[in-house]
Every structure is written in C-alpha cells, then in structure tokens.
Amino acid sequence: IAGITQAPTSQILAAGRRMTLRCTQDMRHNAMYWYRQDLGLGLRLIHYSNTAGTTGKGEVPDGYSVSRANTDDFPLTLASAVPSQTSVYFCASSDSDGSGTQYFGPGTRLLVL
Amino acid sequence: GQNIDQPTEMTATEGAIVQINCTYQTSGFNGLFWYQQHAGEAPTFLSYNVLDGLEEKGRFSSFLSRSKGYSYLLLKELQMKDSASYLCAVRDSNYQLIWGAGTKLIIKP
Numbered sequence: 001i002a003g004i005t006q007a008p009t010s011q012i013l014a015a016g017r018r019m020t021l022r023c024t025q026d027m028r029h030n031a032m033y034w035y036r037q038d039l040g041l042g043l044r045l046i047h048y049s050n051t052a053g054t055t056g057k058g059e060v061p062d063g064y065s066v067s068r069a070n071t072d073d074f075p076l077t078l079a080s081a082v083p084s085q086t087s088v089y090f091c092a093s094s095d096s097d098g099s100g101t102q103y104f105g106p107g108t109r110l111l112v113l
Numbered sequence: 114g115q116n117i118d119q120p121t122e123m124t125a126t127e128g129a130i131v132q133i134n135c136t137y138q139t140s141g142f143n144g145l146f147w148y149q150q151h152a153g154e155a156p157t158f159l160s161y162n163v164l165d166g167l168e169e170k171g172r173f174s175s176f177l178s179r180s181k182g183y184s185y186l187l188l189k190e191l192q193m194k195d196s197a198s199y200l201c202a203v204r205d206s207n208y209q210l211i212w213g214a215g216t217k218l219i220i221k222p
Contacts, residue, residue: 042117042200042212043156058209090155099144099163102210104155 002026004105006091012111013081021076021108023091029103030096032074034058034066036087037107043090049074050096081112115139117213119201124219125191133186133199133216141206147175147186148200150215156200159186188218196220 004025013019025032030051035043045058049068063085065077074093078085088109092102118136125131137145144163148156162168162177162184174187186199198215205211 040214042214043202043210044212045209048209099161100204100208101146101158101161103158106155 004091004093004103006089006105006108008108009106010109010111012113013078015081015083015112017081019078019081019110021078021089021091021110023074023076023105024072025074025091025093025105026072027093027095027103028071029093030071031094031100032068033092033094033102034064034074034076035090035092036060036085037090038087046076046089081110083112086110086112115205115211117201117203117211119199119213119216121214122217122219124221125188127191127193127220127222129191130187130189131191131218133188133201133218135184135186135201135213137182137184137201137203137211137213139203139205139211142179143204143206143208145175145177145184146202146204146210147173147184148202150198150200152197159199191220193220193222 007022033048034046047066049055052071091105094100094102116138147159150156160175167176172189177184200215201213202210
C-alpha cells in the first residue's frame with residue numbers, strides 16, 4: 001500500500017446498527033484524524049489521535065468512538081447509527097514534523113436509513 | 114467563535130487566471146492550508162503558508178496576510194482539470210485544522 005486506505009468504500013446501514021469504519025496508513029505518521037463532510041459545510045473533525053495509544057475529541061464527537069492500538073490503524077465506530085450520521089467520512093494522517101500537512105484517504109460514503 | 118469564509122462558487126474561462134479568497138477568524142494561527150477536492154474524491158494538499166507573503170508552486174500560488182486574516186489562492190493558465198472545489202483551512206492554537214466550506218470552481222471552455 002502507499003498512503004491511506006479506508007474500508008468500506010460505501011455502506012447503507014439501518015438505523016440502530018453498529019458500524020466500524022476502517023482506516024490504515026503505511027506512512028508511519030504519528031497523528032491520525034477522522035472527519036465528516038456534509039454538503040455546504042466544511043470538514044468537521046470527529047476524533048483525532050496524536051500518537052498510538054492516545055485519542056482526543058474533535059468538534060463533533062457524539063455518537064462516535066475511536067481507538068489507536070498501533071501506529072497504522074485508526075478505526076471509527078458508530079455504536080448505534082442515526083440518520084444524521086449520513087455523510088462522507090474521511091480519515092487523514094500527518095507527520096509531527098514540519099508543516100504537519102494532513103493526507104487523506106479516499107473516504108467512506110455512509111447512508112443511514 | 115472560529116470562522117473561515119470563502120466564496121461558494123466561482124466561474125472562470127480556460128486559459129485565464131482566477132483568485133480564490135479566504136478570510137479567517139480563529140483562536141490562534143499556526144499556518145494556513147489550501148486543498149483541492151475533485152467531486153467524489155478526497156482532498157489533496159496544494160499549499161501551506163505560515164509567514165506573510167506569496168508562495169509559488171507551478172501554476173498555483175498562495176498568499177497570506179496574517180494581520181488581515183486573509184489568504185488567496187491564485188490559479189494561472191486554467192485548465193479544464195482545475196474544475197474542483199478548493200478548501201481553505203487554518204491550524205488554530207490547538208494545532209487542529211478549521212476548514213472553510215470550500216469554493217467550487219467551474220472552468221468554461
């Protein structure tokens with residue numbers, strides 16, 4: 001792999017179901033992020049992790065949880081999906097050095113019915 | 114509160130020059146980023162400014178004035194493939210990115 005991968009590419013989910021979005025990077029970046037992108041709004045940070053073993057809440061964390069057991073993986077879990085969580089979800093990573101530019105995965109398109 | 118403002122949509126002609134403006138009000142400033150996002154794809158990094166002035170990278174340039182809370186992205190010799198959304202983001206005092214809603218750029222032949 002080169003960069004960041006996300007799975008699944010898209011998903012239709014019944015409300016109330018549990019869902020985990022997967023994110024893996026092979027760039028050995030320390031920091032990782034989960035965003036959601038909705039029409040007419042900027043990217044909004046859900047959760048982040050500055051390094052393996054630590055996580056933090058972003059702007060819109062409610063209804064979502066994350067874990068960072070190792071450097072490469074940063075899964076996002078919706079414990080009980082609701083229709084307002086219909087969105088495009090992007091995972092990103094950045095190095096701690098230099099500008100800290102964030103690099104994005106291809107995204108997961110989630111529809112909650 | 115924190116706020117990033119960009120025009121919602123702009124139209125330009127192939128071969129021309131376009132300037133996309135971004136104004137910001139954030140709690141602290143630790144750099145400004147521009148990203149390009151084609152429809153249905155992920156954002157991709159274009160430029161980074163942390164000091165005042167112009168950064169040039171091929172057909173794209175980005176300008177920053179920290180005292181005015183203002184940046185612009187300048188695209189020269191426009192090509193049809195430049196049709197995309199352009200996202201402005203500021204890194205705040207917590208080193209988190211605050212994103213604008215993006216400017217959709219439409220290029221006409």
